[in-house]
Amino acid sequence: AAARSPYQYMLGENLLVAPLVHERQVGRDVYFPCGNTYLDIFTNATTTTRGGADGGGGILFDSRDGRFRIRGGHSESSGTRHHGCSKARVTSRLEHDLIPVFAIEGSAIPILDPTVTTLGEKAHDVVDDAASLFGARATDVATSLATAVHWWVFPTADERGWSNGESFDGCTLSTRRLSSGDLSLSISESRLSRVHVIQIALDASSSDVAASGAPASLATTNEVDGERTVLDESRHWSDVANIVSCDAAGGNCAAMPNATHTAWTLDREARVLWVRIPVDAGTPSPRLSFSLAPVAVD
The missing domain is CATH 2.60.40.1180 (Golgi alpha-mannosidase II)
Known part of the structure; x- marks a missing residue:
């Protein structure tokens, strides 16, 4: 065939x-x-x-x-x-x-920041502080990938909720479905400390639940002491994805408030979970668990 x-x-x-x-x-x-x-x-x-x-x-x-x-x-x-x-x-x-x-299905695919415009090095010596810190508005691959990684994630639609992917420099991302039904996300960085911006496509069953207006939550669990923290949801996917703000000409960039803090939102229309999380090299990332509760029907 x-x-x-x-x-x-x-x-x-x-x-x-x-x-x-x-x-x-x-x-x-x-x-x-x-x-x-x-x-x-x-x-x-x-x-x-x-x-x-x-x-x-x-x-x-x-x-x-x-x-x-x-x-x-x-x-x-x-x-x-x-x-x-x-x-x-x-x-x-x-x-x-x-x-x-x-x-x-089951893949986690690392992608470039949308501001990357060349696969080579920058052709000039102008250093953008925000770009060097956060990898956005960095017009070359080396600067961008040194500070931020973006992902498309497609967990399996079965009870495992499994996905797995690896960047070219050895960073790994994986998801799995917990016995509680929550979707767990973990990232491992061996070389670099950087921010990860992640889009996770919900499967058809979860999408139907999301579209119904079901309550959603995201919590972090510290792998060292087991402390669990429920995070407030951001208002819009752009609040999660955009980690610097630049003027109309593309210059005068500045870091967005809380750009290196974990953030999330559920885009119910597109059926996508957005997550931003900073990860330090050699340190286990906090385990994230996403919960989507079906709406009770009388």
Whole structure:
């Protein structure tokens, strides 16, 4: 079957890309290799959105800061979750320059800060204090990754809630479902102390609960003394994601208040949990546990 599905390829270990290569082509057949489940992250239409982002379904591009934002709620019934050893017809969103791209369920994928503009070093000696501290508005990869890592996380939809990923420099992120039903998140840094900005796509079942307005909470547990702290929820995903503030010209950047503090919010419309957490090298990160309680029905 794979031989009969040309022009598709794996981008790294966790992304399956199926580009459109013919004029006026709007859809194509995609073969999903055995051994994994695949989530349609670019073209799915599980929800819509308003505001400064494209509302056509699938991944969101926010023109205000150049950030791609994932969605949750993938399911077989919506055509956005595909089992391995199968083939499906998928359509594109060419009006938004988006071709079919699929993430392997259970993957945690490190991505670049949206402000990175070059894969080389900076071409000038101007040092941006906020960029050097927090990795945002850092136009080269080296400065950005030294101070901040961004993640797309897709836990499995089963009772395990499992996901796992590793950055190029050895940082690991994982999730798992606790016996209580909470989703646990942990990060391990061996070399660098930096901030992690994480988007976690909720599975279809959790998405339905989130959409119902169910109460949500995030708590940290200190691995040394076991102390548990429930964190207040931020008002908007941008309060979690944006760790510096710059003027319209992109200069005069300053660290956002509490930029190095743990923060979170649940984007119920996109079905995504946002988390920001600083992690020190060689020190166990506080274990995070996310709770989403179903609304009782009389």
